[in-house]
Amino acid sequence: MERKNKTTGKVAGIVANLVTVKVDGPVAQNEICFIYHNDERLMAEVIKVIGVNAYVQVFESTRGVRVGSDVEFEGHMLEVTLGPGILSRNYDGLQNDLDKMDGVFLTRGEYTDPLNREVKWEFKPLAKAGETVSAGSWLGEVMENSIPHRIMVPFKMEKRYEVKSVVDEGEYTVDETIAVVVDEDGKEIPLTMVQKWPVKMPVKVYKHKPRPFKLLETGVRCIDTLNPITEGGTGFIPGPFGTGKTVLQHAISKQAEADIVIIAACGERANEVVEIFTEFPELDDPRTGRKLIERTTIIANTSNMPVAAREASVYTAMTLAEYYRTMGLKVLLMADSTSRWAQALREMSNRLEELPGPDAFPMDLSAVISNFYARAGFVYLPNGETGSITFIGTVSPAGGNLKEPVTESTRKAARCFYGLSQARADSKRYPAIDPIDSYSKYLEYPEVQENLVEVVGEEWLGEVLKAKDVLLRGKEAMEQINILGDDGVPISFHDRFWKSELVDFVILQQDAFDSIDASTPMKRQKYMLAKVLKVADSEFEFAHFEEVSGFFKEIINFFKQMNYSEFESEEFKKHENRLEDLIKERRN
């Protein structure tokens, strides 16, 4: 898209944030332009071209803009700026640093630098003169908070280059030259720590992308135990409002075994973003002993911010994730909610007067979602290192109906499904992930099974399947009890139902607000599951159905006390012993 002369144009028409621009030269699809209005420059993106008319979606309000206003085209697509200093920042959907903006209200046409140009970074060279490098090769590194941030050959440089020189270890700003490389024609190219990349293009400078095979621990039992997600895996959490999507997402982002966490708050409540802003700087990071915010970047495009920038926000977040993945890091990307992104697509498609698909969403919705999820994954880098992006998106199904287009399209793209159930949320069983409808396709991958055997243990898979079985049989028993009445079924039905309640209360339900119960390491999950299954396997003597619930309520109480105690502590063992005694008394 490199051009000698800038293409310019004049505004010819306006409907809401869709502006028609009459252009005097070449323009590209998705090219960025600025509309000049009084003293303001409004950023916009080309989304359709017909003849000399470019249709652009404006990332701001178009109030007051006039026909005839000047427009300048930038010659590139929407890009993010990549370099050290992205972590702990709060960006909007276009990567403007929100903290750098003046005033309480967002000012139209104000764009702020995502990086800090004055800060000096302690640079350590990794490449040597004479080495051959290509896009994504590591030239050196700086410590960004506690993360080794690799300075790479810019992703846009498509050829092979020879390193002519790399600067010595020392302090440099992001704009200083840190290396010079020579291309095949002998042309010298100076490189800094900063590069740019168009957000809608996937970064593909890895060697290959195998199927994800390694367990990613989240500390959330009903994910790790029943339906685990993998490093580089994809999952989605659909749920009606009020079922705890956001609490679950926050829990995962706090606890998951990732180097970097990127949160895209896409078209959601501002007060929830404020909660992250307020909480994360206070939260200790169990992995590094520092603060969680130090390895987190937040992209905040709340529901009242301009809708076109909302669409951009998920791409901005994904591109930042890809940048860190190419440094050999494990990135966790959370997007809340992808439905708002889909709605942004719908609003634009509607203004463009495209023929609509189901529920007025654009016809290519499914393809757009699939392409986006496909950017996640586990990769081998050319230097043999590995990196990953694990992506979990929430979906807010209209009317709680899981057959609506966004949920359906996402189901095709994501490999893990964590469906939140209204009934579970109503009875305060949190996290409200439905244990029977939810699934993880990764459990079927032989390479994942192998990894689970290695990490958790030989017998683990069998136990997981057994737990699922207990839940299913319990549900069936409950349905029978509801139809026939408490005394209309054999006592064994009550026994079966309460065994599933045991799994539910002890393994599935987890108190996200308790300091110990909130996060359970794999070792502890294994221990507790084995213990619960031992009870489920036992046969008990009951004279009357009312005894069943009494007995199980009592043992569930001891199990819960164990969940609330430090693993293998005195307290933990005390409850465990009481529990064992109780079980012994009853056992056949």
Added chain:
Amino acid sequence: MESQAFQKIYTKLNNITKATVTLKAADVGYDEIATVHGRMAQVVKLMGDEVTLQVFSGTEGIPTNAEVTFMGRPPQLKVSDDLGGRFFNAFGDPIDGGPHVEGEVRDIGSPSVNPVRRKQPSQLIATGIAGIDLNNSLVSGQKIPFFADPDQPYNQVMASVALRAKADKIILGGMGLTNDDYLFFKNIFENAGELDRIVSFVNTTDDPPVERLLVPDMALTAAEYFAVDKNESVLVLLTDMTLFADALSIVSNRMDQIPSKDSMPGSLYSDLARIYEKAVQFPSGGSITIIAVTTLSGGDITHAIPDNTGYITEGQLFLRRDTDIGKVIVDPFRSLSRLKQLVIGKQTREDHPQVMNAAIRLYADAANARTKLENGFDLTDYDERTLEFAKSYSDKLLAIDVNVDTDTMLNIAWELFSKHFNKAEVGVKGEFTEKYWQK
């Protein structure tokens, strides 16, 4: 309506539809307002030198040679302390017979607050209604609607909430209010002797429906003046947001847009969010709290309007008629305040969270017992006791005519626990049971 002498007057309309007129005009800004044949209109489309105007009150009787004057500005409101005690229409013109308000001119529909400049809400709003204060506490800076069927007394409940909440200002945005309801609000505010801290923007069923699209922005512009410039706590009442959304669908239909779910425009979520997200706690102390009404049709919350609203607001309050006691109650199961965790047990008594949960759990047991009864199964002694508890709980706490402070609510709950259950059945933490159990 003011007009300025140097403004150009156009007199040739090319097209007239039910809601819009189109003419050729130069140097017109998007969103600008104009008068067409003396009626208020707004620019909704510019294409070359053709300007399309949406006429708020409809185009009935407008001739092709109607006079069109552009005002060169978006819709505005003059803000000052003189707004207090006044009633206005959707355009900000007085409807109470008083003079025009002088003050600083502000464009309505201002930009969003920078999310990093917000403060986390933390101030409890006490309403005296236990169904709210005990189970679904409100916090300043929150946005929450009543989900109610049209026959329920939501306006009455909202009016008492407004008067009891210790807000510095109350701003009423009435959309499609019947004249009776408008007079109800006017009377109740006047009788309370609190008129000075109340500002009202009202579109009644007598007015053209499309005009009501301006009401929330007018109300919130006034709210922002008091919250930002004066650091006041402002409570905004919006009733009924379903009628606002209906007006959106009328406009989008007349503009030939493709409807999405339930004939609503595809942008419904953004349109509603733009309004509700004005609820904010500023670090300087000012705040805007929004309590709205979304009427349901036959209790259906999967309809696009309540559904999108639920995803935006921080909870919802359900009203329900309890036939056991013959009163309207705040439904403890379906109601939710997402921000209550920020205040309960912190600004209220320590036992609040546990008492709240225990009472709701026992109330749920009563619901199960009732199902059993209806299906012809025998009730246990525990079942019988839960049913008795539920009746008193409903009457003494959930009913909307309750007006007591939070400590009293908690004491009443303990009284009911002690009367109907033993300590283990209530299952509240030992230290609280020791302290509050009533022998």
